[in-house]
Amino acid sequence: MSVVAQAVVGTIVTGSVYGLVGVGFALLFRASKVLSFAQGGFMLLGAFVFYSLVTGGRPFLPAVLVTMITVAAFSAVVYVLIFARVAAREAFATSVATIGLAGVLQAAVGIRYGTAPLSLPDVVSTRAFRILGAVVQVADIVAVVMAVTVVAALVLILRHSQIGLRMNAVADNATLAVHLGISSARIATVAWALAGGTAALAGIAFSLRSAVDPVGVANIGLLAFPAIILGGLGSVGGALAGGLLLAGIQNAVRIGIGAGWVDFVSFALMLGFLFFRPSGLFGKAEVVRL
Amino acid sequence: MNADSEVKTDARRLRVDGVDVDLGGVRILRGVTFDVRPGEVFGIVGPNGAGKTTILNVIDGIVRPSAGTVRYGDVDLCRVRPHDMRKHGIGRSLQSTHYFRDLTALQLVALGELPNSIVGALRFAGHRKRRKAQAEARDKGMEALRQFGLEQYANRPLSELSSAVQKLVDIARAVVTGGELLLLDEPTSGVSGHERGGIGEALRRLRTLGRTIVLIDHDPGFVTGNCDRLMAMNFGEVLDVGLPDEVMSSEAVKRSYLGESANTDVGIERDL
Amino acid sequence: MTTDAIKDRTGAGVLGRTLGRMLGRQGSGTQFVMGAGLLAAALWALNGGPFLNLVGQSCAVYAVAAIGQSVLIGSAGQIALSGAAFMAIGAFVTGSLAGTPLETFPFPLLICAVVGWLVGLLSGLPGLRFRGLYLLLSSLALQFMVTAVTKNYQSARHPAGLEVPPLHIGPLDVSTGQSFYIVLITLLATVYLVVALVERTGVGLAWRAIRESEEAAAVSGVDAVRWKLYAFAMSGAITAVAGCLMAYLVGRADYETYNLNLSIALITMIYIGGIRSRLGALTGAVIITALPYILQLRLPGWLAGLGIDANWYTENQSIANAGLFNLLFLLVVLFEPEGVQGLLGKAERLLRRTLSGRRTGRTTESPA
Ligand SMILES: Nc1ncnc2c1ncn2[C@@H]1O[C@H](COP(=O)(O)OP(=O)(O)OP(=O)(O)O)[C@@H](O)[C@H]1O
Ligand SMILES: [Mg+2]
Numbered sequence: 021m022s023v024v025a026q027a028v029v030g031t032i033v034t035g036s037v038y039g040l041v042g043v044g045f046a047l048l049f050r051a052s053k054v055l056s057f058a059q060g061g062f063m064l065l066g067a068f069v070f071y072s073l074v075t076g077g078r079p080f081l082p083a084v085l086v087t088m089i090t091v092a093a094f095s096a097v098v099y100v101l102i103f104a105r106v107a108a109r110e111a112f113a114t115s116v117a118t119i120g121l122a123g124v125l126q127a128a129v130g131i132r133y134g135t136a137p138l139s140l141p142d143v144v145s146t147r148a149f150r151i152l153g154a155v156v157q158v159a160d161i162v163a164v165v166m167a168v169t170v171v172a173a174l175v176l177i178l179r180h181s182q183i184g185l186r187m188n189a190v191a192d193n194a195t196l197a198v199h200l201g202i203s204s205a206r207i208a209t210v211a212w213a214l215a216g217g218t219a220a221l222a223g224i225a226f227s228l229r230s231a232v233d234p235v236g237v238a239n240i241g242l243l244a245f246p247a248i249i250l251g252g253l254g255s256v257g258g259a260l261a262g263g264l265l266l267a268g269i270q271n272a273v274r275i276g277i278g279a280g281w282v283d284f285v286s287f288a289l290m291l292g293f294l295f296f297r298p299s300g301l302f303g304k305a306e307v308v309r310l
Numbered sequence: 311m312n313a314d315s316e317v318k319t320d321a322r323r324l325r326v327d328g329v330d331v332d333l334g335g336v337r338i339l340r341g342v343t344f345d346v347r348p349g350e351v352f353g354i355v356g357p358n359g360a361g362k363t364t365i366l367n368v369i370d371g372i373v374r375p376s377a378g379t380v381r382y383g384d385v386d387l388c389r390v391r392p393h394d395m396r397k398h399g400i401g402r403s404l405q406s407t408h409y410f411r412d413l414t415a416l417q418l419v420a421l422g423e424l425p426n427s428i429v430g431a432l433r434f435a436g437h438r439k440r441r442k443a444q445a446e447a448r449d450k451g452m453e454a455l456r457q458f459g460l461e462q463y464a465n466r467p468l469s470e471l472s473s474a475v476q477k478l479v480d481i482a483r484a485v486v487t488g489g490e491l492l493l494l495d496e497p498t499s500g501v502s503g504h505e506r507g508g509i510g511e512a513l514r515r516l517r518t519l520g521r522t523i524v525l526i527d528h529d530p531g532f533v534t535g536n537c538d539r540l541m542a543m544n545f546g547e548v549l550d551v552g553l554p555d556e557v558m559s560s561e562a563v564k565r566s567y568l569g570e571s572a573n574t575d576v577g578i579e580r581d582l
Numbered sequence: 583m584t585t586d587a588i589k590d591r592t593g594a595g596v597l598g599r600t601l602g603r604m605l606g607r608q609g610s611g612t613q614f615v616m617g618a619g620l621l622a623a624a625l626w627a628l629n630g631g632p633f634l635n636l637v638g639q640s641c642a643v644y645a646v647a648a649i650g651q652s653v654l655i656g657s658a659g660q661i662a663l664s665g666a667a668f669m670a671i672g673a674f675v676t677g678s679l680a681g682t683p684l685e686t687f688p689f690p691l692l693i694c695a696v697v698g699w700l701v702g703l704l705s706g707l708p709g710l711r712f713r714g715l716y717l718l719l720s721s722l723a724l725q726f727m728v729t730a731v732t733k734n735y736q737s738a739r740h741p742a743g744l745e746v747p748p749l750h751i752g753p754l755d756v757s758t759g760q761s762f763y764i765v766l767i768t769l770l771a772t773v774y775l776v777v778a779l780v781e782r783t784g785v786g787l788a789w790r791a792i793r794e795s796e797e798a799a800a801v802s803g804v805d806a807v808r809w810k811l812y813a814f815a816m817s818g819a820i821t822a823v824a825g826c827l828m829a830y831l832v833g834r835a836d837y838e839t840y841n842l843n844l845s846i847a848l849i850t851m852i853y854i855g856g857i858r859s860r861l862g863a864l865t866g867a868v869i870i871t872a873l874p875y876i877l878q879l880r881l882p883g884w885l886a887g888l889g890i891d892a893n894w895y896t897e898n899q900s901i902a903n904a905g906l907f908n909l910l911f912l913l914v915v916l917f918e919p920e921g922v923q924g925l926l927g928k929a930e931r932l933l934r935r936t937l938s939g940r941r942t943g944r945t946t947e948s949p950a
Contacts, residue, residue, distance in 0.1 A: 106916045106917070112661075116661060117911075117916045119911070120908040120910075122908070123843075123846065124905050127906075131905070280733065281730065283730045284726070287730075288727060
């Protein structure tokens with residue numbers, strides 16, 4: 021019983037982290053049809069900026085905020101300086117180039133902080149509760165709350181704010197949006213900033229549970245791909261749902277078959293979805309234009 | 311050439327009947343019905359986004375209709391895959407020629423007769439300029455370029471050629487692909503006024519060879535001057551079919567052209 | 583054909599004229615410079631002693647892999663991130679054949695080619711449904727799945743990796759040094775020639791047409807699906823052969839070698855060299871393989887010369903190199919998609935223009 025309960029808790033927490041990374045993918049994809057491979061890199065950056073801040077003695081909340089803002093700004097600057105001119109013309113080339121960006125970020129962090137996991141000081145309370153036989157740490161709760169808040173906020177922003185409506189317009193029909201006077205470059209800059217910020221949060225959420233582990237963080241960035249395909253590329257709410265679903269399946273595989281098969285099943289699932297239902301569970305059917 | 315004129319006699323008619331097309335949740339064609347008689351030039355006019363290209367896509371198998379039928383002679387074209395259209399003598403030129411950049415004119419035209427079997431393709435040489443004139447004469451590609459007076463461009467990459475020449479090369483490719491029924495999508499778009507003459511001339515020559523041609527164009531003057539019958543359409547529906555002058559003077563057509571004149575210059579470049 | 587005609591053809595005058603005509607074309611100078619550079623490097627590595635032999639061996643192996651990837655990515659225009667997966671397949675097939683009657687030399691190579699071909703066909707199936715980003719994702723999935731399978735297999739049976747016996751051809755031991763290098767270069771040249779010949783035929787034409795536009799190719803009667811599958815298969819076969827050679831080079835097959843980073847390194851090679859040609863793939867493979875050795879030997883000295891502390895580099899060499907390559911990849915993809923070849927081509931055009939401008943007193947006229 022407690023194994024299952026623990027797995028459920030683990031699922032919710034890991035799923036939230038996937039969801040946090042995934043919403044960034046979804047935003048970028050909506051705004052510019054770019055699929056970013058660099059989300060893992062921004063996660064890593066977020067985790068280490070946060071690490072530097074808290075080891076420097078900053079309290080939890082300001083550290084989170086500063087990290088988010090720093091990484092968001094950095095992501096936007098990277099977009100404007102490097103990607104902007106090409107991205108407008110070629111979403112696909114930009115997507116391929118983000119593979120390189122991920123590598124650069126990973127190397128930069130690796131040189132600065134090394135590649136071994138670093139343990140965080142106790143930034144949130146180390147207390148744990150026992151719920152239905154499962155041990156739940158405060159860090160877990162914080163991670164889930166962050167994910168749910170961010171996803172809810174983004175969904176609200178997309179539905180109701182000016183910038184969100186414009187983003188939707190670009191997502192629906194980029195050419196038309198240009199004719200309506202919407203600057204797709206500005207929309208894309210905002211999307212990059214938001215994607216960077218959410219990735220940073222995901223990095224923090226992941227690190228809170230254990231340690232700041234570069235390899236683990238980068239892996240989460242890649243495993244988020246199955247999560248977003250499950251949820252549907254371009255669907256912000258779907259990213260969270262897909263993350264939770266993927267985490268659940270992974271835990272089931274870990275318990276049922278063995279930890280060695282988690283990646284295999286995750287990516288096989290992604291391949292299956294790509295093949296039979298490329299729009300995912302919640303995405304709108306993408307129109308393939310001839 | 312002999313084989314071609316024989317093909318003409320077993321008269322094949324293209325019938326498009328009640329075709330609906332839905333893409334991305336939008337109905338793009340609604341109950342489109344017309345037929346094209348063997349040997350005639352059938353023009354289609356309509357403002358931007360009327361669905362002209364989509365009609366060709368349906369005939370060509372790239373877009374499957376959600377209702378209706380397309381038959382060519384006794385072949386149900388809705389069951390034929392795009393690359394097999396050439397087996398039925400159907401060739402297609404494209405609205406924009408910016409797709410092919412690196413290919414040379416000869417390579418592009420040779421695509422039309424490139425075998426799809428591995429052995430055939432490995433032995434294929436129609437895309438290479440060859441030393442011996444006899445070897446070249448066997449290749450339909452070089453022959454087609456010659457027919458259109460394009461042989462001097464054979465080894466030039468398409469991106470280096472003017473848009474009028476690109477269009478002509480693309481028509482030559484369509485002829486090589488399937489000479490019997492030609493679907494020509496805006497052969498004069500992006501071509502300046504005084505260069506249109508060459509394209510009109512090519513059309514007339516194809517017509518005297520007895521080819522059946524479906525001709526789309528933005529420029530009503532060009533189409534009416536070059537077709538036997540004309541179909542006008544707007545918003546995915548057929549407005550009128552008949553003799554060119556009658557169609558152009560019908561009320562519905564005039565209205566649609568006056569109505570859209572405000573936004574003709576938006577000119578969003580659309581694929582195919 | 584009479585002997586006279588043959589003599590006439592090979593006569594020095596004709597040769598000179600042919601060479602002159604070949605060099606008259608824009609781009610031929612670039613090809614000449616790249617080809618000559620590669621040839622010189624290959625000879626240098628042959629005669630430069632054991633260390634250079636070793637560098638040359640890795641260059642040759644990666645060059646085979648890069649050609650394999652360039653068939654798919656460069657010629658047919660299908661971007662995939664699964665190169666390392668195919669190398670892993672080659673390496674593990676070779677490792678599993680060790681100790682069986684099929685371990686005699688040409689067999690592992692041939693079996694790898696066949697297995698690579700088949701898995702390549704399979705990996706092309708998603709391409710029937712979609713392309714672009716979705717295809718990239720499906721190749722990523724393949725990469726992870728192959729890593730998972732090889733990892734599980736390895737940890738269950740051979741925790742230290744699958745051992746691969748030293749390479750013998752007949753009774754000859756050609757597993758190290760110059761002899762191994764010569765074997766690798768011969769194989770590389772063979773692969774290069776086969777691919778070059780295939781791409782000259784209609785198959786290459788079909789691939790190029792698909793790369794530029796699948797719909798437009800289909801409209802011309804090209805069966806895009808079929809030719810895409812063949813590109814996947816051929817690329818898979820060649821890349822798996824590279825994996826087999828890699829296994830001989832390292833002496834074992836270990837799943838850790840064939841991770842996503844290697845896949846990325848392989849695309850980096852073909853992008854940096856020039857995505858449009860095999861010569862570019864070779865150049866890129868040599869640059870990416872040899873550069874770390876050069877940096878390792880020289881960079882600390884250069885940095886010290888500039889008064890910059892080189893410790894951070896020497897301590898994090900592999901990470902720093904990876905970062906550098908990723909940066910190069912990023913810049914090339916975005917700003918110079920034709921890589922080194924594109925840059926040389928630009929220089930050549932400039933040179934031609936100034937030369938012909940001086941000769942005729944005006945710049946070349948623009949095409950009609
Ligand atoms: N694959 C597609 N998915 C969704 N909508 C499409 C697709 N292809 C075309 N459309 C839409 O269908 C309508 C008709 O397009 P079509 O290209 O047939 O027009 P057209 O008459 O050829 O216009 P033009 O004169 O500009 O070439 C347009 O509104 C276009 O946006
Ligand atoms: Mg059109």
